[in-house]
Amino acid sequence: DTAVSQTPKYLVTQMGNDKSIKCEQNLGHDTMYWYKQDSKKFLKIMFSYNNKELIINETVPNRFSPKSPDKAHLNLHINSLELGDSAVYFCASSHSGGRGYEQYFGPGTRLTVT
Amino acid sequence: GDSVTQMEGPVTLSEEAFLTINCTYTATGYPSLFWYVQYPGEGLQLLLKATKADDKGSNKGFEATYRKETTSFHLEKGSVQVSDSAVYFCALSDRSNDYKLSFGAGTTVTVRA
Numbered sequence: 001d002t003a004v005s006q007t008p009k010y011l012v013t014q015m016g017n018d019k020s021i022k023c024e025q026n027l028g029h030d031t032m033y034w035y036k037q038d039s040k041k042f043l044k045i046m047f048s049y050n051n052k053e054l055i056i057n058e059t060v061p062n063r064f065s066p067k068s069p070d071k072a073h074l075n076l077h078i079n080s081l082e083l084g085d086s087a088v089y090f091c092a093s094s095h096s097g098g099r100g101y102e103q104y105f106g107p108g109t110r111l112t113v114t
Numbered sequence: 115g116d117s118v119t120q121m122e123g124p125v126t127l128s129e130e131a132f133l134t135i136n137c138t139y140t141a142t143g144y145p146s147l148f149w150y151v152q153y154p155g156e157g158l159q160l161l162l163k164a165t166k167a168d169d170k171g172s173n174k175g176f177e178a179t180y181r182k183e184t185t186s187f188h189l190e191k192g193s194v195q196v197s198d199s200a201v202y203f204c205a206l207s208d209r210s211n212d213y214k215l216s217f218g219a220g221t222t223v224t225v226r227a
Contacts, residue, residue, distance in 0.1 A: 096213070106157050
């Protein structure tokens with residue numbers, strides 16, 4: 001009964017390829033997020049969806065496109081992968097609109113672009 | 115905009131030593147404050163949180179107090195164990211930023227037996 005799951009856990013691919021990462025949560029949350037963690041462990045939000053609607057879209061190249069088919073799923077598609085996209089990508093979810101609501105994180109997807 | 119500044123690591127301690135990780139923040143509104151922990155090879159887990167001034171969050175022997183006057187949320191543990199070796203992140207969320215989490219840079223803590 002994993003709360004937030006991501007697939008795949010590891011993804012190794014070549015420059016120029018297109019890849020997707022999937023995320024699912026079974027916590028009944030209505031908000032989901034994508035974060036990128038670089039090699040120095042720095043975490044930065046990329047996107048946030050609330051009830052399938054995009055509410056946060058940080059300065060991310062438009063090669064990255066999130067898709068939320070329903071409240072429990074948020075996928076990340078990346079076109080034309082570049083070396084600099086190598087990182088760990090974390091999905092998270094939470095309830096919306098309140099102070100102090102914590103975010104629950106998935107185990108991460110380590111993307112390596114060669 | 116909102117930002118979080120954490121003391122830089124890495125921090126190396128012996129078992130049973132006292133741990134403090136400093137965290138200060140700037141925010142346009144009245145944020146909630148969090149400490150998250152990332153064990154090797156895992157995702158982030160909430161360690162503790164505080165939502166208003168003078169609140170103390172605590173969990174697993176860790177404590178942090180929300181100090182509005184000094185805009186700080188320092189993490190402390192009186193006696194660390196090897197199993198506390200991890201990366202610790204201070205974070206805030208604020209209504210003015212759609213409650214997205216803004217993280218500090220993370221502090222790597224290694225506890226030696």
